[in-house]
Structures are given as structure tokens and as C-alpha cells.
Amino acid sequence: xxxxxxxxxxxxxxxxxxxxxxxxxxxxxxxxxxxxxxxxxxxxxxxxxxxxxxxxxxxxxxxxxxxxxxxxxxxxxxxxxxxxxxxxxxxxxxxxxxxxxxxxxxxxxxxxxxxxxxxxxxxxxxxxxxxxxxxxxxxxxxxxxxxxxxxxxxxxxxxxxxxxxxxxxxxxxxxxxxxxxxxxxxxxxxxxxxxxxxxxxxxxxxxxxxxxxxxxxxxxxxxxxxxxxxxxxxxxxxxxxxxxxxxxxxxxxxxxxxxxxxxxxxxxxxxxxxxxxxxxxxxxxxxxxxxxxxxxxxxxxxxxxxxxxxxxxxxxxxxxxxxxxxxxxxxxxxxxxxxxxxxxxxxxxxxxxxxxxxxxxxxxxxxxxxxxxxxxxxxxxxxxxxxxxxxxxxxxxxxxxxxxxxxxxxxxxxxxxxxxxxxxxxxxxxxxxxxxxxxxxxxxxxxxxxxxxxxxxxxxxxxxxxxxxxxxxxxxxxxxxxxxxxxxx
Numbered sequence: 001x002x003x004x005x006x007x008x009x010x011x012x013x014x015x016x017x018x019x020x021x022x023x024x025x026x027x028x029x030x031x032x033x034x035x036x037x038x039x040x041x042x043x044x045x046x047x048x049x050x051x052x053x054x055x056x057x058x059x060x061x062x063x064x065x066x067x068x069x070x071x072x073x074x075x076x077x078x079x080x081x082x083x084x085x086x087x088x089x090x091x092x093x094x095x096x097x098x099x100x101x102x103x104x105x106x107x108x109x110x111x112x113x114x115x116x117x118x119x120x121x122x123x124x125x126x127x128x129x130x131x132x133x134x135x136x137x138x139x140x141x142x143x144x145x146x147x148x149x150x151x152x153x154x155x156x157x158x159x160x161x162x163x164x165x166x167x168x169x170x171x172x173x174x175x176x177x178x179x180x181x182x183x184x185x186x187x188x189x190x191x192x193x194x195x196x197x198x199x200x201x202x203x204x205x206x207x208x209x210x211x212x213x214x215x216x217x218x219x220x221x222x223x224x225x226x227x228x229x230x231x232x233x234x235x236x237x238x239x240x241x242x243x244x245x246x247x248x249x250x251x252x253x254x255x256x257x258x259x260x261x262x263x264x265x266x267x268x269x270x271x272x273x274x275x276x277x278x279x280x281x282x283x284x285x286x287x288x289x290x291x292x293x294x295x296x297x298x299x300x301x302x303x304x305x306x307x308x309x310x311x312x313x314x315x316x317x318x319x320x321x322x323x324x325x326x327x328x329x330x331x332x333x334x335x336x337x338x339x340x341x342x343x344x345x346x347x348x349x350x351x352x353x354x355x356x357x358x359x360x361x362x363x364x365x366x367x368x369x370x371x372x373x374x375x376x377x378x379x380x381x382x383x384x385x386x387x388x389x390x391x392x393x394x395x396x397x398x399x400x401x402x403x404x405x406x407x408x409x410x411x412x413x414x415x416x417x418x419x420x421x422x423x424x425x426x427x428x429x430x431x432x433x434x435x436x437x438x439x440x441x442x443x444x445x446x447x448x449x450x451x452x453x454x455x456x457x458x459x460x461x462x463x464x465x466x467x468x469x470x471x472x473x474x475x476x477x478x479x480x481x482x483x484x485x486x487x488x489x
Contacts (some may be wrong), residue, residue, distance in 0.1 A: 001020055001021065001024040001071050002021045002022070002070050002443065002446075002448055003018060003019070003020050003021075003068060003070060004018070004019045004020075004021070004069065004070055004071055004072065004073075004080075004232075004290060004442050004443065005017070005018055005019075005060060005063045005064070005071070005072040005073075005228075006018075006019060006028075006073060006074075006075070006434075006435045006438035006439050006442075007056055007059070007060075007071075007072070007073065007074040007076065007159060007327050007438075008074075008076075008237065008240075008434050008435050008438060009044075009052065009075070009076035009155060009156065009159070009178040009237070010036065010076075010077060010101075010259065010260065011036060011037070011073065011077055011096075011142050011239065012035070012036060012037065012259075012260055012305060013033055013034065013035055013036050013050060013054070014033070014034050014055060015030055015032065015033045015034075015059070015435070015463050016030075016031050016032040016056065016062065016063050017030050017031065017063075017435040017438075018031050018063045018067065018433065019176065019435065019436070019439035019440075020157050021439070021440075021443055021448065021449075021458075022038065024457070024458055024461055025458065025461055025462045026111075026433055026436060026439065026440065026458055026459070026462045027439055028435055030065040030477035031059060031062040032059030032062050032063070032340075033053070033056055034052075034055040034059075034103070036052065036170060038096040038098060038099075038107040038347070039093075040150065041093065043049070044095060044097055044099055045092060045095065045096040045098055045099040045110075045236065045347075046093040046096060046099075046336075047065055047080065047094045047095075047096055047155070047291045047304040048093065048094065048140075049082060049094055049155070049158070049192070049386045050089070050090075050092065051093060051095065053159065053162055055439060056074075056159065056217070057222065057223065058074065060219070060225060061222065061224065064214055064223050064224040064225050064228075064441065065224065068226075069228045070164045070228065070229065070384075070442075070446060071211075071228065071229045071230070071231045071442040071443075071446055072155050072161070072163065072215060072225065072228055072229075072344075072442075072446070073230065073231040073232065073233035073235075073438055073439075073442050074159040074160055074233075074235065074438075075142065075162070075233060075235050075236065075237045075239075075242045075434060075437075075438045076154070076156035076159065076173070076235065076236075076237060077097075077236075077237060078131075078154065078173060078176040078177065078236050078237075078238075079097050079129055079130055079134065079154070079177060079184060080094050080095065080096060080097055080134070080154065080155050080156045081094060081131060081134070081152045081153060081155065082094045082136065082152065082153055082155070082158045082166075083138075083145060083146070083149040083151075083152050083201075084149060084150065084151050084152070084153065084158075084161075085148060085149055085150050086150065087266040087374070089162070091145060091148070091149055091221075091468045092145065092377055093136060094155070096128035097134075098345075098346070100346075101134070101137045101141075102128045102129060102133040102134055102136075102137055103128060103240065104134045104137070104140075104360070105133045105134070105136040105138075105140060106126075106127075106128035108136065108140070109132065109133055109136050109153055109195060109236055110126075111195050112189065112194060112195060113195065113365070114128055115278070116278065117191075117273075118132075118178065118191060118324070119273070119277075120225075121181060121188045121190065121191040122178050122179070122180060122181060122182060122188050122191065122371065123181070123183055123271045123273045123283065123284035124175075124177075124178040124180075124182065124283045124284065124285070125278070125281040125282055125283040125296070125297070125434070126178070127297060130176075130177060130178040131154070131176075131177035131178060131179055132177065132178035132179050132191075132195070132197075133178075135152075135179070135195075135197045135301055136195050136197065137283045139195065139197055139198075142344060146197075146198050146201065147198065148487070149201060150200065150201070150203055151167050151168070151202075151203050152201045152202075152203075152336045153167060153203060154169070154173050154174060154177065156170065156173050156235035156237075156384050157169055157170055157173060157174075157203070157235060160212060160230060160232060160235070160396075161214065161398035162213070163219060163230045164212045164213045164215060164216065164230035165213070165216055166212045166213050166230075167203045167204070168203055168204055168205070168206040168212060168232060168234035169203045169204065169205045169206065169314070170205075170206055170207075170208060170232045170233075170234075170236075171185070171205055171206065171207055171208060171286040172208050172234045172235060172236040172239035172240075172285065172286045172287065172293075172359060173234075173235040173236040174205065175236075175238070175284075175285045175286040175287050176283070176285045177238060179191075179192060179197075179202075180286075182271050182273075182285065182286065182292070183270075183271050183284075184271060185205075185286075186205075187199070187205070187310055190284065191298040193366045203450070205477050206232045207232070208232060208233060208234040208235070208239065208286070208288050208441055209231075209233070209234075209288065209441045209444045209445045210231070210232045210445055211229050211230075211441075211445050211446065212229075212230045212231060212232050212233055213229070213230055213233075214227065214228065214229060215228045215229070215230050221412025224335070229445075231441070231445045231446070232285075232444040232445075232481070233437075233438045233439075233441040233442050233445070234284070234438065234441050235439055237257075237287070237434045238257045238263045238285075238293070238295075238434075238472040238489070239285070239287055239288060239293060239437070240433070240434045240435075240436075240437030240441065241255075241257045241263075241406055241433040241434040241437055242255055242257065242265075242267065242287055242288075242293055242437070243287070243289075243437035243440065243441055243452065243455055243456075244405065244430065244432070244433040244434070244436040244437035244440065244455065244456070244457065244459045245289040245403045245405055245433065245459075246403065246427070246429070246430070246456055246459045246463065246465065246466075247315075247403055247451070247456065251266075251299050251397050252397065252398060252399060252400045252401060253266075253399065253400070253401040253402070254266050254388060254391060254399045254401075254402050254403070255267075255402070255404075255405065255432070256384065256402055256403070256404045256405070256408075256418075257301055257404045257405055257406045258301070258404050258405070258406045258407065258408025258409055258411075259301060259406045259407050260298055260300055260301060260302045260305060260394060261297055261298065261299065261300045261302065262297075262298040262299065262300035262301075262380070262383075262408070263295050263296075263297055263298070264295060264296050264298055264387050264388065264391065265282075265293055265295025265391070266391065266397065266399070267287060267291050267292070267293065267294070268284075268291065268292040268293075268294045268395070268397055269290075269291065269292070270292055270392065270457040271284035271292050271294075272284060272292070272294055272395065276393075276394060277394055278417070279396060280296070280390050281293075281296060281389075281461045282294060282295065282296045282394060283297065285359055285413050288437075288441060288452055288455075289451055289452040291382040291452070294395065296386060296387055296391075298339070298340065298384075299339045299340055299344060299345065299374075299380075300352070300380070300384075300408060301380075301407075301408055301411075303337075303339060303344050303350060303354070303376050304323070304373060304376045304377070306347065307347070307350045307351050307354070307372060307373070307376070308320065308323060308351035309350075310349075310350060310351050311351075311369065314370065317369050320402045320411075322409055323369060323370075323373050324371050324373065324412075324413050325370075326368070326370030326373060327369075327370045327371075327373035327377055328370075328413050329370055330368065330370035330371045330373070331371070331374070332374070332378070332475065333374070333475050333476070333479045334364050334366070334371065334374075335358045335363045335364050335365070335366050335375045335377055336358075336363065336365075336375065336378065336379045336382065336479065336482060336483050336486060337354055337357045337376070337486070338356065338357075338383075338483075338486045338487070338488040339376070339379050339380055339383050340383060340488055341357065341487075341488040341489055342488075342489045343357070343489070346372050351372060354366065354372055354375060354376065354386050355367075355372070355389060361486055361487070364404070368441045374413075375419055377411070377413055377414045378416065378417050378421075378479070379483070380417075380418075381414065381418045381420070381421035381422070382479060382480060382483040383483075384402075384418050384422055385421040385422045385423075385480060386403070386480075386484070387482070388422050388424065399422060399424060399487065400424060400425065401425050401427060402418065402419075402422060402424050402425070402426050402427070403424075404418070404426055404427065404428045404429075405429065405430060405433035405434075406431065406432075406434065409428040409431055409466075410428075410431055412466070412468075415428045415468045416468050416471070418451055418470070419468040419469060420466070420470050420472075420473065420488075421476055421479075421480070422470070423472075424470065425467060425468065425469055425470065426467070426468040427465050427466075427467055427468075428465060428466040428467075428468065429463055429464070429465040429466060430459065430462075430465075432464045436459055437455070440455040440458060440459070441455070
């Protein structure tokens with residue numbers, strides 16, 4: 001039996017999970033969990049990355065106690081980064097992607113270089129949160145910091161550096177930054193130079209499933225990780241989750257990594273870059289085993305998470321299970337929002353935003369916790385329908401099955417609503433797809449697993465799944481018409 005540790009960093013929480021692989025099955029145990037979230041510093045939103053690493057060290061010690069750990073690896077959310085100089089741990093606390101600093105740089109970038117040229121150079125759909133626009137904001141407002149720094153690392157790569165002392169840019173993570181040419185498999189240097197983003201910052205790229213080196217001696221001693229290898233897994237959490245999608249070979253399935261964000265897509269053999277893809281704002285990111293993750297980044301459970309945060313602050317209902325139960329009891333398809341409306345992307349006052357949207361569009365205003373939650377859940381399901389239909393047109397595939405993985409797959413109401421709205425069978429699970437992918441890609445790197453097909457076989461053999469068949473109902477067809485006419489800014 002072999003044992004591995006997966007560090008899985010999300011925008012709402014971080015975990016350390018121990019995975020044990022034996023006879024073609026993977027057992028996992030969460031050994032440490034800690035809250036995460038933006039902190040406000042002088043009017044900016046930042047990640048307290050030093051605290052995050054302290055929590056990781058606690059988790060490593062817990063996970064290694066009584067076990068011989070073969071490998072350790074980190075996956076994280078994308079786009080955010082740390083600027084560094086030499087062996088110093090950081091030059092400033094990293095910004096979070098929800099900080100509003102990129103609103104101006106996003107517009108500025110498209111004045112300097114057309115959106116078509118940016119897409120052609122990267123294969124990535126433009127979102128103002130992307131690393132490209134964050135770096136351009138640094139160029140405009142903190143040029144001295146960029147010149148002083150000698151490298152930048154995205155969050156997952158930064159943790160890998162803290163563990164191993166090796167600065168590398170793992171390709172699944174960096175490919176979503178819009179600084180990477182997904183078609184050529186290199187940094188998008190001509191684009192970066194046009195925007196005057198210093199290229200001396202760019203670390204050496206590394207493919208997912210590559211050993212980086214041994215864990216640093218002080219960490220090995222502190223956590224009891226003797227002879228443990230640090231691995232560059234799929235360092236983007238979505239890439240790890242997609243690697244662990246339990247799909248059988250074929251082209252009739254799509255995946256939905258469901259959490260704070262919803263990442264909806266299919267797996268392609270090569271990038272798909274054309275004007276129709278750009279118009280639809282789909283993106284091409286590196287996947288494991290030479291694949292392309294062709295996907296769209298959609299708002300996920302973020303809106304519900306923010307409502308829950310408000311309710312908890314007021315001492316009201318804050319348990320997700322209870323919130324879902326209240327939503328189940330609320331009237332179906334009474335009110336809808338466009339989750340992709342810009343107002344819902346910003347933190348704060350989310351309950352009022354949902355109610356105001358319904359009021360503005362002359363729908364019944366949801367009042368109770370259950371009504372608000374049901375409005376959000378059913379609106380998400382209808383958004384998935386619209387985007388899956390678009391995905392089929394772009395790829396010329398017929399999607400019959402939607403694999404939902406990640407924390408959101410525990411929400412039975414959302415799963416059934418998604419099946420009903422999309423008219424496709426939903427297969428829910430595994431919940432811990434990201435950690436499973438992280439661990440099994442480590443096992444590949446250390447020559448215990450042969451490749452993607454075997455990874456998915458292990459996932460199928462190690463988990464049980466819930467299937468949700470669509471329940472045809474005229475209400476959903478009517479709701480789709482209503483949804484398609486709702487405004488979004």
C-alpha cells in the first residue's frame with residue numbers, strides 16, 4: 001500500500017487529504033481542514049498566504065503521523081500569484097481575483113491589443129480576473145515591484161516552491177492565466193511584450209505528473225516526511241478534478257466541476273480556437289495526458305455561499321444541508337436570476353442583489369431562505385442548459401451524460417434540477433474528485449499508475465455514484481424561455 005498527501009486549496013477552504021492506494025483502489029481521508037477567504041488590507045482584497053502555509057504544515061504533520069508518505073502535491077484555484085525575489089518568501093501579500101483592480105487594466109489591454117489577437121495568442125476566453133490583466137495592473141501601478149521581483153508563481157506553484165525550493169510553472173495551472181500559448185505549449189511572449197509585462201518573471205514550465213524533488217529538510221523533519229517526493233500534479237484544481245472524472249471512453253459526455261465556480265466542458269485531443277469559440281467565451285486549458293480542457297468558467301455556488309455568509313453573520317440558518325432542505329420545500333421555478341449578471345460577481349449584499357434582480361424583472365421576490373436558495377439553484381441549472389447546448393454546437397458533439405464532480409455534487413436538489421433543465425443524465429461524484437486526481441497523478445509521476453485510463457478506472461472502482469435521470473415537465477420548458485429573455489449586464 002502506498003500513501004500520498006494532497007494539498008487542495010479552494011477559495012472557501014483548504015484541506016490536506018491522505019490517499020492510500022492498494023490493489024487498484026484509492027481510499028482517502030481528510031486529515032486537516034481550515035477556512036480560507038479574502039482579507040481586506042488598505043482597501044484591497046488579499047490572500048493571507050503565510051497563514052495558509054502554516055495550516056498546510058499542520059496538515060502535513062497530521063497526515064504523515066504513523067504513515068510513510070511517498071509523495072505530496074498541491075492544487076489550487078487559478079489566476080492569482082505571488083511575486084518573489086531570490087529565496088525571500090514573498091514581496092507582498094497576493095491580490096485575490098475578486099479585487100476590483102483589474103476593471104481598468106482589462107479595458108486598457110483591449111485598447112492596446114484586440115480581444116481577437118489575445119484569444120488567438122492564448123486560446124483563453126477573456127475574463128477580467130485573469131493573470132494577464134492582474135499583471136498589466138502591476139505594470140501600470142506597481143512597475144518598481146515587477147522590476148525588483150525575479151519571478152512570479154501562481155498559488156499552487158508557490159506552495160510547491162515552499163515545499164521543494166524549486167520554482168516551476170505547472171502547465172495545467174499556468175495555461176488558464178492567459179499568459180500561455182495553449183496551442184504552441186509555450187509562454188505567449190509576443191503578447192506579453194506588447195503589454196510590457198516583464199518576461200524575466202516567467203518560471204520554467206513543467207508538465208503535470210512530474211517529480212519536482214525531495215521535500216525540504218526542515219519540513220521533512222517537522223512533519224515526519226522522510227524521503228517524500230514533491231510532485232507537480234495537475235496544480236489547477238479543475239484539472240485534477242477532470243483527471244478523476246469517472247467517464248468511460250467516448251465523446252458523449254461532459255464534465256461539470258461544481259464548487260464556488262462551475263467549470264463546464266469536454267475533453268479534446270487538441271485546442272479548438274476559432275471566432276465562434278471566442279464569441280462564446282470558451283477556453284482551452286491544458287489537461288492531463290496531453291489533453292485539452294475545453295471549458296467555460298461559470299459562476300457556481302458562489303451566490304449561495306455569499307447568501308449563507310450573510311445569514312450566518314445575522315445568526316440565521318447557515319448549514320448547507322438545512323438550506324437545501326428549505327429550498328426543496330419552497331415553490332419550484334417561481335423566480336429566476338441570471339447568475340452570470342455582473343452584479344453577482346462582487347462580494348457582499350448578495351441576498352438583496354437576488355431580490356432586487358427579481359424585483360427589477362417583475363418576478364415574485366423571494367423572501368425566505370428556502371425561496372432564495374431555490375431561485376439560485378434552479379437558475380444555475382438553466383444556465384448549465386444554455387451553455388451545454390452551446391458546447392454541443394461548438395464541438396459538434398452530442399452530450400448525453402453530464403458528470404458532476406466536486407463539492408456541489410452533494411446537492412441532490414441541484415443535481416436533479418440540472419438533469420431536468422438540461423435533459424441529460426447527471427452522474428454525481430466523486431465529491432473528492434480534485435483530491436483523487438491530485439493523488440493519482442502523483443502515483444503516475446512515481447510510476448505506480450500508467451496513465452489517464454487507469455486513473456479513471458481506479459476512480460470508478462473506488463467510489464459509488466448517484467444517477468439523476470431527467471424528469472420531463474412542461475414547467476422546465478417554460479422556465480427556459482423565461483430564463484433566455486432575462487437581462488444580464
